[in-house]
Amino acid sequence: MGAPLRVLVTGSTGFVGSHIASWLERRGHFVVRGVRAAAGASGNGVVAYDLADAGSLRRAVASSRLDAVVHCAAMPDIRACERDPVLARLVNTEATRSIAEACAATGARMIFFSTDQVFDGRSAPYTETDQPRPLHVYGQTKLEGEAAVLGSGANAVVLRLALCLGRSPSGRKSASDQVVGNLAGGQRMELFTDEVRSPIHVSDVAGAVAELLTIENPPRLLHLGGPVAASRYEIGLGIARAHGLDASPIVPMRQSDVSLAPPRPRDLTFDIQLALRTLRTAPAPWTDRLAET
Numbered sequence: 001m002g003a004p005l006r007v008l009v010t011g012s013t014g015f016v017g018s019h020i021a022s023w024l025e026r027r028g029h030f031v032v033r034g035v036r037a038a039a040g041a042s043g044n045g046v047v048a049y050d051l052a053d054a055g056s057l058r059r060a061v062a063s064s065r066l067d068a069v070v071h072c073a074a075m076p077d078i079r080a081c082e083r084d085p086v087l088a089r090l091v092n093t094e095a096t097r098s099i100a101e102a103c104a105a106t107g108a109r110m111i112f113f114s115t116d117q118v119f120d121g122r123s124a125p126y127t128e129t130d131q132p133r134p135l136h137v138y139g140q141t142k143l144e145g146e147a148a149v150l151g152s153g154a155n156a157v158v159l160r161l162a163l164c165l166g167r168s169p170s171g172r173k174s175a176s177d178q179v180v181g182n183l184a185g186g187q188r189m190e191l192f193t194d195e196v197r198s199p200i201h202v203s204d205v206a207g208a209v210a211e212l213l214t215i216e217n218p219p220r221l222l223h224l225g226g227p228v229a230a231s232r233y234e235i236g237l238g239i240a241r242a243h244g245l246d247a248s249p250i251v252p253m254r255q256s257d258v259s260l261a262p263p264r265p266r267d268l269t270f271d272i273q274l275a276l277r278t279l280r281t282a283p284a285p286w287t288d289r290l291a292e293t
Contacts, residue, residue: 002214008047008066008108010034010099011073015168016113016161016202020070023206024213032064034073051075051091054098061102068109068213071099074142078117081138082262092141093148100152110149110156111212116197116225118143118160121265124196125229128160128221128274136262150220157218159209162225162270165235165286165293166202174202176293179236183245190253191233198225198270199235201289204281211279219278225270228285235286242290 007024011017012033021031033046049060051073061069074092075081081088096112103110117139118132134140146158168174182189205224212218230238233252240247255266276282 004028004030005067005213006030006032006065007213008032008034008061008064008069010049010069010071013169014072015166015173016164016205017070017072018169019166019202020072020206020209023203024210027210032066034060051095052087054094057095057098058102061099061108062106066106066108068111069099069103070111070113070209070213071096072113074113076115076138078136078138078262078264081141082136085137085141088137088141089144092138093144096145097148097152100149100154100156103156104152104154107155109213110154111209112145112149112156112158114142114146114158114160115139116160116162116268116270117265118146119265119268121267124267124269125271126223126269127271128219128223135265146221156220157212158221159212160221160223160270161200161205162223162268163197163199163235164202164205165199165289167293175235176239179239180243180245180293183240183247183249186246186249188249188251189236190251191231191236192255193231193233193252194255194266195232195264196229196267196269197232198227198229198268198272199286200224200226200283201286201292203289203292204283207281208275208279208283211281215278219274222275222278223270223272224275224283225272226283226286227272228287229269230286238287238290239293242293
């Protein structure tokens with residue numbers, strides 16, 4: 001590894017952001033943990049910001065003397081974005097634009113977490129050159145965030161992330177947490193057999209970010225997922241088996257048999273060939289990581 005970097009991780013109390021911050025710290029980098037202004041005050045390696053306030057974001061980046069920003073913070077709840085598209089655009093698009101412009105001004109590298117939800121699920125597997133067609137506000141605002149980053153002039157990587165598995169700090173925020181929590185309580189879970197993703201463990205995501213911060217000329221746009229596709233139902237059964245939990249509360253359902261508002265993409269499988277060529281360490285199949293969920 002080269003010289004230690006000073007890295008701001010936004011969303012550092014969330015599922016993905018917390019793992020990335022800890023991973024980078026364990027490898028000798030200095031991490032500035034970004035938190036919402038309502039969640040804490042700046043100081044001692046923490047910087048507070050308001051995602052709806054462009055000025056506070058620019059100040060957070062400018063005042064922290066950064067080598068890089070890993071922008072994980074977002075408004076990811078699909079239903080919440082539909083209910084409040086104005087706030088979704090402020091957080092997912094305009095906040096991202098502000099950070100990208102600040103990175104362009106300071107010379108800091110930026111890694112922006114986007115999502116597989118920018119696609120409509122009708123033409124998988126998806127490569128980086130495929131045309132996005134989001135089905136809902138969340139996907140649209142993240143796609144607009146991508147355009148803001150790529151047009152900002154910043155030294156940036158847009159990282160489209162597949163379904164991420166693993167433990168979150170709160171035990172509530174990840175797909176794995178939800179399965180374990182519900183099954184431990186004997187709660188019925190309806191999981192789709194026809195919603196297919198490219199699941200990846202959060203430790204592989206953190207490792208990829210650490211590499212991308214030091215690669216000299218990384219791709220501007222990269223799909224990051226695991227090498228083995230699976231349905232939500234298959235993932236749920238796998239997690240149950242790995243933890244010795246009764247899987248009988250998991251009920252197979254077909255997305256095509258229910259009415260979802262807004263509609264959800266069905267097959268968001270990623271083609272990860274570019275990631276495999278770019279990264280020294282390939283993401284593991286999700287089935288190899290079940291004990292860590």
